[in-house]
Amino acid sequence: MAKKKECVKLLEFWMSPFSRRVEMALKLKGVPYEYLEEDFPKKTPLLLKLNPVHKKVPVLVHNDKILSESHVILEYINQTWKNNPILPQDPYEKAMARFWAKFVDEQILSLGFMSLVKAENGIEVAIEETRELITYLEKEVTGKDFFGGKTIGFLDMVAGSMIPFCLARAWECMGIDMIPHEKFPELNRWIKRLNEVEIVRECIPPKEKHIERACTKL
Ligand SMILES: N[C@@H](CCC(=O)N[C@@H](CS)C(=O)NCC(=O)O)C(=O)O
Missing domain, CATH: 3.40.30.10 (Glutaredoxin)
Incomplete structure (x- = not known):
């Protein structure tokens, strides 16, 4: 049949x-x-x-x-679809990928964007607080090609779609270099590697159009 x-x-x-x-x-x-x-x-x-x-x-x-x-x-x-798994088999590693993905969507998005726009305690404080959170991801990716290991996985998709190809563009509109190379060498290497993955590149919103739309909303 x-x-x-x-x-x-x-x-x-x-x-x-x-x-x-x-x-x-x-x-x-x-x-x-x-x-x-x-x-x-x-x-x-x-x-x-x-x-x-x-x-x-x-x-x-x-x-x-x-x-x-x-x-x-x-x-x-x-x-x-079982081919090209995006989550590790190991229960602990799987739980950790979910944990950090939740952290990106809840903590980094909320502090690094919503609070930054309001910046109730001043913009510098908001930037430092956001960088403190980003430091956790810097540690997580240290020594790896991707969060998922040799290839992209669940956390690369969540953090990649959210941080370099979304929040960083909003930060750029605000004139903020939130992830400077000197402070975050590993994350910058990860972003460069992400940009080299064809399926990631195909999914990144066009930068100019994105920035134009993001800047008018801020
Ligand atoms: N937690 C949801 C968030 C989805 C979300 O916020 N989507 C936005 C677009 S970026 C949306 O549809 N917003 C419409 C609205 O808030 O009214 C997820 O992970 O899918």
């Missing part, structure tokens, strides 16, 4: 780091998908129907299954 053709659709937004990381995973696994673009701040009826709980992108539709929340989607992709 012929295998049923898979139908994979991704509802996303071009400058969303949460969407970009899911695309990276689909590309790494070689899963063909249809790209459905949202145009925020408008929300299409399709988004409201598919993700009534959060009303956010990304949303992955796999045949008749609907998934939202990027970490959940990444895990689903990893377990559904």
Whole structure:
């Protein structure tokens, strides 16, 4: 009997780091998908129907299954398409990849962006506090090509979509070099290596368009 053709659709937004990381995973696994673009701040009826709980992108539709929340989607992709694993087999290493990914999306995004924009205690304090958090990632990537080891994995996708290809562009709009080479040599090496990975490059939002949009929002 012929295998049923898979139908994979991704509802996303071009400058969303949460969407970009899911695309990276689909590309790494070689899963063909249809790209459905949202145009925020408008929300299409399709988004409201598919993700009534959060009303956010990304949303992955796999045949008749609907998934939202990027970490959940990444895990689903990893377990559904077994080639090129993005999470380690070892339970502790897997837990650590999840731990640091949560840290990026919760702590670094909140302090390094939301608090920085408000900068209630002054911009210099906010920058230093953000750098303290980034230092944890500098340690994590030390001595490795990628957080995932020799190849990119879950944490590379989460941190890569969020830090160099999203937050750093907002920091640039504010005139802040948040990850200077002298302070963060390992992270800078990691960013350079990420840029050399074809599927990552394919998922990075175009810089000029991104900066133009990010700067008008700040
Ligand atoms: N925790 C969610 C965050 C997703 C998210 O914040 N998506 C943004 C785009 S970058 C969104 O859809 N925003 C629409 C809104 O907040 O109304 C995830 O990991 O997928």
